[in-house]
Amino acid sequence: MNLKPVLLVALLASLVLLAACAKPATWVGVTPGEMVVCERLAVRIDGAWSRLEGTQQPKHDVWTSEGMPLDQLHFYAGLAEGEAFVVVKDRPADKPIPRFRKDMQAQDVVEMYEAFASRDGSVFKLEKLAPARFADESGFRFEFSRVRKGDEVRTRGVAYGAIHRGELFLMVYEAPRIHYFAKHLPQVEAIAQSARAREKG
């Protein structure tokens, strides 16, 4: 194999990507106050956040305060049985992707997230898992640390989750261990405390 086919493949891939990104996702400022994430999770926001619009993922919202990849706040709102943190299809390559099951316990959800967060070889470590109220449910809260494979940045994360009427609601905040994690943590905790599940409209 020489490089020419590789370059050709790269070129084709770029074209496909360009076509797919005809409507590129863009960051839009979030207005402080009450808002409903993915039409399923009502939260109260204080502080300056931006959310990514146009991601084609109706049950996943991603926010940032300082800008990616410095800090990121992910919401997964209303994942149903068989769904995953990414859009999965019925093909062999997707078979290993962990999917939500409504009989999952807190540990199972953490593990499902861990598989997602370490899919690129990043090192994920659960630091704490404890019961917590979230989205009107007896849910759980977990803390983790991660060494990102790509840039070897050490991050910390905190997440709140609950299974509400057979659907998963999860909110995950992650930022570099140095400075950024602590900076936005109080706001994130306040958002988690304010979260209320909304029934399907």
Add this chain to the structure above:
Amino acid sequence: MDRRDFVGTCGCCGAMALLGPALRAAQAWTPPPRIPRPSPKTDEGGLWALMDREEERLRQSSFLVRDGALSAYVHAITCRLAQAHCPDVRTYVVRSPYFNANMAPNGMMQVWTGLILRAENEAQLAAVIGHEVGHYMARHSVERLRDAKSRTAFAHVLGLVPVAGTLAGLGVLAGAFAYSRNHERVADQIGLELMAAAGYPPLEASKVWTNLLAELQAEKDWTGDASSRSLLFATHPTEKERQTKLEAAAKALGQSELDPRVPALRQATAPWRQVWLEDELRRRKFGESLALLDRLTAADPQDGQAAYFLGEAYRLRASEGDGERALAAYQKAAGLPGAPPEVHRALGVLHRKAGRLPEMREAFGRYLAARPDAEDAEMIRSYLTEGG
């Protein structure tokens, strides 16, 4: 493209080549003299300088396993094989659950933890390292550098030509950089010679290959997909043929009575095995993992740690009937030495799901007694209050 791609050597070097004709030459083979550092003005010197920078990055990497005893153990194997070249080689153990090892032309050798985990004995680990040392002694990377086809690749490595996209990970373009069949054949030949000279039974080299083939087949059976993502098999299309020829060549070399050193490897890796098995399952290649764990539990039926992870693999795969298989594996593990306390947590979770509260309490109680400060202790304690 990342210049690290150039370190990718043979992509994954359990790669054992066609040895039939090579064997005759092998009998006359003697190790070459030590390789002097090339002048920085030469192309080879430039390549060394690049690799030196990579090595500096590797030394800083969070993925480098900083365990003096383990590194010393693996380096000692390298030295037994490399003989006079030992002072020119540095061995780095890298935390990555994939089967891989590689050696840069400047003597920087990486051995990935997924490879060490899979070795059944020291001889099998030596087989792969010996193959890499073979590439080094034969200076294959220099030949590759001077090969017309590789010149463009080298320009990319130097960053002279922009390449679209990010190609993360060593070996992604292993195909573009792979050694020729002839290089693989020569490295196999040298590897077997070095093994025999160092006192390892050469036949173990083909067993490495047999085991990997079994893992690949198991993955294919499970997903219905021949894994194109495997570094190993992407660059080595005639694996079955190679395994057969390698076995024949090793048998011709004889020395099957040599000790493959099972306990030495087990002892050196014991402190890390649990972490590596956890990393293994995070790959979510359950066909491969189950083949590996079946092998580990068969090799030592009294190995509670392997039995526990077999249960974990079934639980995580979650296919039809896997819940029962996981439960059986956990129950077996709980009665064996070496099972981690997590086996009781795993049992507790299954009992809780099935509504068996007394059994759940007993299992969680045993887990908390062993790991009162576990990261999930608070969550587990909350379960103990359930059901009155």
